[in-house]
Amino acid sequence: MTLLNTFQSLLKNKSFKFIFFHMSLIIIFAALYWFSDIWMYHNKDLAKKLGLGYIKSVDSYDSYLYFSSITQTTIGFGGVLPDGGNVVTTKSLPLRIINFIQMWSIIAVTGFALS
DSSP states (O other): OOHHHHHHHHHTSHHHHHHHHHHHHHHHHHHHHHHHHHHHHHTHHHHHHTTOEEOSSOOOHHHHHHHHHHHHTTOOOOSBOTTSSBSOOOEEHHHHHHHHHHHHHHHHHHHHHHO
């Protein structure tokens, strides 16, 4: 049995499919949050001109991964990281839009994976 066949047979399992798609989305959305803040940090004047908000600094990828994880698992935003810092220190409109899309992805993936 090849690796592709094994993966295809695993995707037929609803539990595996559910976990696989949610884990994938956590990583994808963390990268989107991180890249949007990197862009906003390096284009502050343009972001301000376009009304996209502002950020003081770009957080570590781990912070965005944590933020994405608590969004995707619907745990909620406690506002504090395990190290005592804020979840995400940005005030950017792109982050809010991406977060809104991620919240809707939870419903879509759940419906798709469990159907």
